[in-house]
Amino acid sequence: MTASRFIMAISILLVLNGCTTKQGTQPSLERLGMISVAGFDYIDNDNMRLTVIMPQPALEAEKHTQVITVDTDMLHKGLVDISSRADKTVSLKQLRVVLFSEEFARKGQMKEMVEYLFKDADVRSSVFVGVVKESAEEMLRMEYPDKQNTSSYINNLFHPRQYTFFSPFTTIHEFVYDETDPLRDTIAPYVELKDDVIHIEGLAMFSNGKMETIFTKQEAKIIQILRGREKLSVFALTLDDEEKEKVALEFVKSKAKVKTENLESPKVIMDLKFEGTLSEYEGDKDLANKKHVETLEKEVSKNIENDIRSLLEKCQELSIEPIGMFETLRMRYKGDWPTGLTEELLAKAQFEITVETKLTSVGALK
Secondary structure: OOHHHHHHHHHHHHHHHHHHHHHHOOOOHHHEEEOOEEEEEEOOOOOEEEEEEEEOOOOOOOOOEEEEEEEEOOHHHHHHHHHHHHOOEEEOOOOOEEEEEHHHHHOOHHHHHHHHHHHOOOOOOOOEEEEEOOOHHHHHHOOOOOOOOHHHHHHHHOOOOHHHOOOOOEEHHHHHHHHOOOOOOOEEEEEEEEOOEEEEEEEEEEEOOEEEEEEOHHHHHHHHHHOOOOEEEEEEEEOOOOOOOEEEEEEEEEEEEEEEEOOOOOEEEEEEEEEEEEEEEEOOOOOOOHHHHHHHHHHHHHHHHHHHHHHHHHHHHHOOOOOOOOHHHHHHOOOOOOOOHHHHHHHHOEEEEEEEEEEEOOOOOO
16 A cells, blocks of 8 residues: 555544544434423513423324423523433424513513523524413413324414414514614514414514513504515405495505605605405495495505504504604614604604505405
8 A cells, every 4th residue: 555545544534533423422313302392481580480392203202292391590591400301402403483471571581581592503593482471381281182293383373374474473583673673663473372272362562672562463464564564365354333344355465655754743654555356245335346346445445544543543652663664764864863762753743644455356256
C-alpha cells in the first residue's frame, strides 16, 4: 500500500469513528418524549401548572398519547419533572400548539411565556397559540372518543381549513410581532370546551400584554378582513331585525384599503370590496330579477358597513386597536412613534366606510 493510500484509509477510519461516537451520545427515539401540545394554567404570580401531551408511537402502548401535569415556577424546571415521570428525555422540537387558560392570559403571563418560547431554539415560530375559557389541563386531559387521539385532534383544529378559515389562528411569531407593533394590539383565538368538543368561540384581545376582552366570531371575521385577509370561507348575515331575510356567502374574496388623514383630527377612510357566491338565501326577493339582486347587494353592503362601524365604536370604547388603522400616519411621522399616541388617535378618530358587494351564482336560489 502506498503512503498516500495508507493516510487516506486512516483518515476514513477516524471520520467513521467520530461519527459513531457522536451518534452514540444521542438518545434513541424510544427514549425521547416529543411534546406536541402544551397547556398552561395560572396558580399564582410565581407558579403555573404545566400539562403536556406526548404521542406514544409504540404499537404495544395502551393509549395513543401520554398526558402529564406538573406544578412549577419555570418552564424547563417543569420539563425536567416531566422527564422523570415519563422516564424519557422530553423535547419541544415537535411542539405544535400551546394553550393558555384565560386567567393565565389576563394576568399577563401568556405574553411572557410566548416570548420565552419564541426565544427557545427548539420551538418553531410556527407553533399555534390559543386562549382556553377555563382550564387548559382539562382540555388536554379530556377523552375525545370519536377522534384518533387528542394530540392530532388539537393540532388539526388549529390549522386553517375551509370552514374555520375566518378564525384568527395565531402563531408564536405573529403574537410576538403584534406585541412589538405600536400600531395595533394582539389577538389570539379563544376556545371553549362544550359537550366534549372544542369550539373556536371568538377572539381574545390583548392590550399592554394582558388579555382584556373577547370579540365574537363575526367581529373576528371583520378584523381579519381589515387586517388584509383576502379570502373567507363562509360569511353569514341577517339583513333585518326580525331575522326574516338571511344571506350566506361562500368563497368570499375581499379587498380592504385603509388609510388615515390628519394627525390632529384623524379621519379613517375604509374602502372594502366583496365578491362571493350566494349559497343560501331566506327572504322575499326574486333572485331571477336583476333589480332584486342589485337591491340585495346594496343591503348586504350596508349590513357589512354597519357591522364594521359597530366594531370600530367598540374598539374606541375599549381603547383597543386590533387593525393597525394609523399606518399611513406613521409613515409620515418624523421620529419614533410615541407611546400612547395610537390610543389618542383612536379615541378621536372619525370613520368613513364604503362597502361594495358583488353576488355571483344566484340564479338557482329562491
